[in-house]
Amino acid sequence: MPRHMNRSRKACFLACAAVAIAITSGAATAQAPRHKPVDEPGTEAVLPPQDSELYCKNIAEAASDARVKWQTWKLISLEARLRDRIAELQRKENEFELWVKRREDLLNEVEDQVVSIIARMRPEAAAAQLSTTDEEAAVGVLLKLKSRIASSILDEMEPSRAAQLTQSMMGLTNPEAQRSF
Structure with missing residues (x-):
């Protein structure tokens, strides 16, 4: 996920959290603290999700998509580096084969000269x-x-x-x- 998007989402989250704290602090003095109401013994009531939980649920898909895009980009760049390295190794192999051929030609020429000298x-x-x-x-x-x-x-x-x-x-x-x- 790009850093600038991450910062703006953090700022938005902090602003929402500050507003939520301000609202709940005023309500906290007017109301008693929130407890989980119990209807029957052994069963607990479900509380509504908090703002932070809703925020996390809302951005989960976007964060997952961003992660997949980043991983895809990383794989593509690694594949390009691998292709470049393979091309470089093929160039080196061709260069080496050319050098070996020149060396063999030179040795054959020298060997032929030695044979002609020995023959004489x-x-x-x-x-x-x-x-x-x-x-x-x-x-x-x-x-x-x-x-x-x-x-x-x-x-x-x-x-x-x-x-x-x-x-x-x-x-x-x-x-x-x-x-x-």
């Missing part, structure tokens, strides 16, 4: 280079080389390292071999 090397020198690199990189290079060049490089390697790389190449090129265990 003497088999002994290439074997020495691939013996010191990690297994995954060496297997990647050997798979991209022509089979004649790769076999001459493997021939120049230490037999255990050559067997290890060959086994890894077979596992990468034959997916059924990986599932056999």
Whole structure:
């Protein structure tokens, strides 16, 4: 409920209460204090509602409507903030995917250059280079080389390292071999 409406209703209520007090204070001196009249033992008579009770009953529906409108407005604003956040995350995701694609393109270009360099090397020198690199990189290079060049490089390697790389190449090129265990 807006504050300015709340204040004006409070002022109206206070004014009505002041008038009611002034009227009842004059009547209180003329009349005896109000007690609940009892007709029969065990039964009480119902008093008419007071002004404050009537006021509360009269504004209850308007207050409920105002509360519902405020909650609706709050939900709409939260939904808008959520949509903005989702859009921002989608922009970030697209930006990240673009960055990953550029990185993969660069790595592929660098890898192709390394493969062409290794292909032009003497088999002994290439074997020495691939013996010191990690297994995954060496297997990647050997798979991209022509089979004649790769076999001459493997021939120049230490037999255990050559067997290890060959086994890894077979596992990468034959997916059924990986599932056999």
